[in-house]
Structures are given as C-alpha cells and as structure tokens.
Amino acid sequence: MVEGVQRGRVEVGERYDVFHTDCPARDMVDHVTSRWGIWVLISLxxxxxxxxxxxxxxxxxxxxxxxxxxxxxxxxxxxxxxxxPTTPPQVTYGLTEFGRNINEPLTELFDRITQRLSTRSAG
Known part of the structure; x- marks a missing residue:
C-alpha cells in the first residue's frame, strides 16, 4: 500500500482503514452514524x-x-x-440484507439505552 493512498479494493481477510480520510468505508460509517441516518435505520x-x-x-x-x-x-x-407509478408516486423504503445486518447492533444499542433509561427512571 502506498502511504497516503487508500486502496479501492481490499483483499480477503483484510479490512478497510476507516481512520484514513480516503477510505471508501468511511463515508458509509458517516452516513450510518449521522444525526438522522441512525434514526432512519432504526425506524425501518x-x-x-x-x-x-x-x-x-x-x-x-x-x-x-x-x-x-x-x-x-x-x-x-x-x-x-x-x-x-401512481399519481402522486408512492415511494417505499426498506432495509436490504446488508442494511438488516448493520441494523442488528444499532437496534441492540438502542434497546440497551432505552432499557437503561427505563430502569434509571423507575429507581
């Protein structure tokens, strides 16, 4: 790997370096963890x-x-x-298989936080 350049393709068993500014996975992490991205994924x-x-x-x-x-x-x-194709068009969104896979830990995090808040407010 040339220093300062992120490879566009990662070999099997290797991982992207998401801390590198040129990493293609970094944008996706930013989208998932953005202010609204996480809420869209949890809603779906x-x-x-x-x-x-x-x-x-x-x-x-x-x-x-x-x-x-x-x-x-x-x-x-x-x-x-x-x-x-109706008037007006009806647009439906859902999680892809990859989206469901990413959503599992997000949902677990969301559930843990809401359960903790429920326990704290009850005690």
Whole structure:
C-alpha cells in the first residue's frame, strides 16, 4: 500500500482503514452514524415504510434532510427504494440484507439505552 493512498479494493481477510480520510468505508460509517441516518435505520428495523410514514416516525426531521439521508443510505446499499407509478408516486423504503445486518447492533444499542433509561427512571 502506498502511504497516503487508500486502496479501492481490499483483499480477503483484510479490512478497510476507516481512520484514513480516503477510505471508501468511511463515508458509509458517516452516513450510518449521522444525526438522522441512525434514526432512519432504526425506524425501518421492523418493516418497510413509505416516505411520509418515515417522516412521521422520526420527529424533528425535515423532508429535505430525510430525502438526503435516504439517498445516501440507498446509495450505500443499506436501504432499498421502490417507486409505485401512481399519481402522486408512492415511494417505499426498506432495509436490504446488508442494511438488516448493520441494523442488528444499532437496534441492540438502542434497546440497551432505552432499557437503561427505563430502569434509571423507575429507581
């Protein structure tokens, strides 16, 4: 590997260096852990949702930010997008297999935090 340059392809058994600024995995980590990315992934953990359902499930997100976040997650291969040719078009989003795989630890983290908060507030 040439110093200062991240390889575009990693050999089997090797990992990307996500701390390197040129690492292709770094963008995906940024998208998943962004302010809204994690909420979109957690919202889709149980079932696919239409755009407006996602917007309603994530309080505080604007349509613009939801659209940008979904675009990035679709491009990363974590979320699929299906457009039904109706008037107006109905757009549905769901987790890909890779997205479900990434979502497992996020959901576990979310569950641990909410359980801890419930225990703390009860005691």
């Amino acid at each position: 953990r149980s079932n696919s949702l239409r755009f407006y359902e996602l917007r309603e499930s994530i309080q505080g997100i604007s349509e613009k930010m939801l659209a940008q976040t979904l675009r990035a997650l679709v491009q990363d291969g974590l979320v699929w997008r299906e457009v039904e």
